[in-house]
Amino acid sequence: MDRKLGVSIFPHQSTYEKDINYLKRAHDYGFGRVFTCLLSVHGDKEAIIKELKDTILFAKGIGMEVIADISPRIFDELNISYKDLSFFKEIGADGIRLDLGYTGSEEAMMTFNKEDLSIEINMSNSTHYIDNIMDYRPRASKLMGCHNFYPHRYSGLAYDHFIACSERFKQYGLKTAAFVSSQAASFGPWPVTEGLPTLEEHRELPIAVQAKHLWATGLIDDVIIGNAYASDDELEQLSQLNREKFSFSAKLVDRLTELERKIVLEEPHFYRGDVSDYLIRSTQSRVKYRGHHFEPLNTRDINRGDILIENHLYGQYAGELQIALKPMKNSGKTNVVGQIAEDEVFLLDYLKPWDKFELTRTGG
Incomplete structure (x- = not known):
C-alpha cells in the first residue's frame, strides 16, 4: 500500500x-x-x-x-x-x-x-x-x-x-x-x-x-x-x-577510506537472518570485497548504535558491516566507522531479520 x-x-x-x-x-x-x-x-x-x-x-x-x-x-x-x-x-x-x-x-x-x-x-x-x-x-x-x-x-x-x-x-x-x-x-x-x-x-x-x-x-x-x-x-x-525501507541517519568518523564510506552509504544492506543479541549483521560487503586489506581504524570499545566494519585482523569477516545493539569490548579487529543518530538508536529495536535498511549521512 x-x-x-x-x-x-x-x-x-x-x-x-x-x-x-x-x-x-x-x-x-x-x-x-x-x-x-x-x-x-x-x-x-x-x-x-x-x-x-x-x-x-x-x-x-x-x-x-x-x-x-x-x-x-x-x-x-x-x-x-x-x-x-x-x-x-x-x-x-x-x-x-x-x-x-x-x-x-x-x-x-x-x-x-x-x-x-x-x-x-x-x-x-x-x-x-x-x-x-x-x-x-x-x-x-x-x-x-x-x-x-x-x-x-x-x-x-x-x-x-x-x-x-x-x-x-x-x-x-x-x-x-x-x-x-x-x-x-x-x-x-x-x-x-x-x-x-x-x-x-x-x-x-x-x-x-x-x-x-x-x-x-x-x-x-x-x-x-x-x-x-x-x-x-x-x-x-x-x-x-x-x-518503504528502514533508513538510519549516521554520523561517520573522520579518516574513513573511500571504500569504507561506500560500504556504509552505498552498498545495499539487510539484517542477516541468524540473529545475535549484540549485532545487526550485513554481510554482503565482506563477500563483495573479499581480499581487500581493511586497515585497523578507531578500534575503541563499542557502544550501542555504533556502526562497525571488521578490519583485516578478523580474517574472513573483514569488510562485514554491523550495527551494535549492546556495548562490547573491542579486540582491535573491529573499526568503529560511525554512529546512528542519537534520536534514532531506539529504532534499531524495530529492525527484524531479513529487513532491508540504508544508512544516510548526517553531520560530522
Missing part, C-alpha cells in the same frame, strides 16, 4: 494566501495529502463553502487528496444527513474523517455514497468500533483509518495503546494514517498550541524521527503533519525519507 505524506491546513485560523503558499511548497516536496478540520467552525453552510472551497479546490488541482474532519454534531449544525454527502463533494473534498462516529451500520452505508468519497474512521480508541463497521459489510476500498492528534502536552497516546488501536484496523487491511508534529509550526484548530502529534513520546522529537518511527511499526501508511506551518527544512527532511 502506497505511503503518502500530508499536511494540515486550518482556514479559519489563517488566510487563503498563506494556505495556498503552504500547499504549493508541500506539493513541491512530494506531499500528497491534505487534512482540514471542520470541528471548530461556526456559521451557515454558504459561509463555510465560501471559506473552504477555493483552498480545497486548489489542493485538488495540484493533485493532493483532501480529507475533511467532521463529527455528527457538524452534520447537525450544517443540516446534513449521513445519507447525503453531496455537501462535501461540493466543497471539493475527497473524503471525510469521522472524529466521532455512529453505530457501525451508518458508517458502512456511507462507504457506498454516490459521491464516491472516502470515509475515514477515528483510530485512537481501542474499542470494537471498527469490528462493528466491518460486521455491516462496508465497501472496504472506501474505508480508511486515521488517528487523532493531541494539542495538550502529555495528552497524546501512550505507545502500547497506539499499537493496540492500530492493529485493530490493520487486521482488516485498511489504509491508516497518524500525525507528526512540526517543531516550527505555531497553530492548529484550537487555541492550545503545544504541538500536534498522535504519540505523546513524539512531541519533542525531530519530525523525521517521528515519521520513521510510525513507519517502523508497520502499522501506519500515511504520515501527516498535524500543525501548521511546518518549515521548508522539515518538509524537505520528510520528502527525503525512504518510505
Whole structure:
C-alpha cells in the first residue's frame, strides 16, 4: 500500500494566501495529502463553502487528496444527513474523517455514497468500533483509518495503546494514517498550541524521527503533519525519507577510506537472518570485497548504535558491516566507522531479520 505524506491546513485560523503558499511548497516536496478540520467552525453552510472551497479546490488541482474532519454534531449544525454527502463533494473534498462516529451500520452505508468519497474512521480508541463497521459489510476500498492528534502536552497516546488501536484496523487491511508534529509550526484548530502529534513520546522529537518511527511499526501508511506551518527544512527532511525501507541517519568518523564510506552509504544492506543479541549483521560487503586489506581504524570499545566494519585482523569477516545493539569490548579487529543518530538508536529495536535498511549521512 502506497505511503503518502500530508499536511494540515486550518482556514479559519489563517488566510487563503498563506494556505495556498503552504500547499504549493508541500506539493513541491512530494506531499500528497491534505487534512482540514471542520470541528471548530461556526456559521451557515454558504459561509463555510465560501471559506473552504477555493483552498480545497486548489489542493485538488495540484493533485493532493483532501480529507475533511467532521463529527455528527457538524452534520447537525450544517443540516446534513449521513445519507447525503453531496455537501462535501461540493466543497471539493475527497473524503471525510469521522472524529466521532455512529453505530457501525451508518458508517458502512456511507462507504457506498454516490459521491464516491472516502470515509475515514477515528483510530485512537481501542474499542470494537471498527469490528462493528466491518460486521455491516462496508465497501472496504472506501474505508480508511486515521488517528487523532493531541494539542495538550502529555495528552497524546501512550505507545502500547497506539499499537493496540492500530492493529485493530490493520487486521482488516485498511489504509491508516497518524500525525507528526512540526517543531516550527505555531497553530492548529484550537487555541492550545503545544504541538500536534498522535504519540505523546513524539512531541519533542525531530519530525523525521517521528515519521520513521510510525513507519517502523508497520502499522501506519500515511504520515501527516498535524500543525501548521511546518518549515521548508522539515518538509524537505520528510520528502527525503525512504518510505518503504528502514533508513538510519549516521554520523561517520573522520579518516574513513573511500571504500569504507561506500560500504556504509552505498552498498545495499539487510539484517542477516541468524540473529545475535549484540549485532545487526550485513554481510554482503565482506563477500563483495573479499581480499581487500581493511586497515585497523578507531578500534575503541563499542557502544550501542555504533556502526562497525571488521578490519583485516578478523580474517574472513573483514569488510562485514554491523550495527551494535549492546556495548562490547573491542579486540582491535573491529573499526568503529560511525554512529546512528542519537534520536534514532531506539529504532534499531524495530529492525527484524531479513529487513532491508540504508544508512544516510548526517553531520560530522
